[in-house]
Amino acid sequence: PFEENIEMTRRVVEYAHERGVVVEAELGRLAGVEDAVKVNSKDATYTDPDQAVEFVERTGCDSLAIAIGTSHGAYKFKGKPELDFARLEKITNLLPGYPLVLHGASTVIPSFVEECNKYGGKLDGAQGVPEDMLLQAGKFGVCKINIDTDLRLAMTASIRKHLVENPGDFDPRQYLKPARQAIQDMVAHKMRDVLNSSNRL
Numbered sequence: 001p002f003e004e005n006i007e008m009t010r011r012v013v014e015y016a017h018e019r020g021v022v023v024e025a026e027l028g029r030l031a032g033v034e035d036a037v038k039v040n041s042k043d044a045t046y047t048d049p050d051q052a053v054e055f056v057e058r059t060g061c062d063s064l065a066i067a068i069g070t071s072h073g074a075y076k077f078k079g080k081p082e083l084d085f086a087r088l089e090k091i092t093n094l095l096p097g098y099p100l101v102l103h104g105a106s107t108v109i110p111s112f113v114e115e116c117n118k119y120g121g122k123l124d125g126a127q128g129v130p131e132d133m134l135l136q137a138g139k140f141g142v143c144k145i146n147i148d149t150d151l152r153l154a155m156t157a158s159i160r161k162h163l164v165e166n167p168g169d170f171d172p173r174q175y176l177k178p179a180r181q182a183i184q185d186m187v188a189h190k191m192r193d194v195l196n197s198s199n200r201l
Helices: 002-018 049-059 085-094 110-118 131-139 149-165 172-194
Strands: 024-027 032-034 037-039 063-066 100-102 142-145
Touching (some): 002 049, 049 085
Parallel strands (some): 024 063, 063 100, 100 142
């Protein structure tokens, strides 16, 4: 509930700020699974722009993760991917210059899904947030985008491929070396081509 979220977040902010720690709060509920938290799509709620302003003012949080249609996991959309950019624009206009965050924003790149499936995976129907939508979100004030599933897919596809092509390898150093490189390449791609953060502090 809104008031409970405010009270708990305010207490966290007070505790954290006394120790020089910044707080990223969240308003709205993303569908999907993250750690031990599972939210059905019917229980997901988008961030109310007017509540966002009140929430930031009353809690003193340093950034705010908003819900506009992203979700956790590899199955973000059943049909055509859609984000509520009108809602995002309204929040940005009501909180000009304030750091907004998107959680659950992996693209679930099809080539990595295909690679996983080719080497024994089962990710049929996996679909994420198209990268052009993430670029657009950045133009509307989103300054941090959480990407996890794409990193997992890059690593898993690499490991699966290596083990199929090199069935005699059993030393983790043999299959983790290309897996680490796959993650490094994915991070470089996201920074350069999606997050517009190359050569920036």
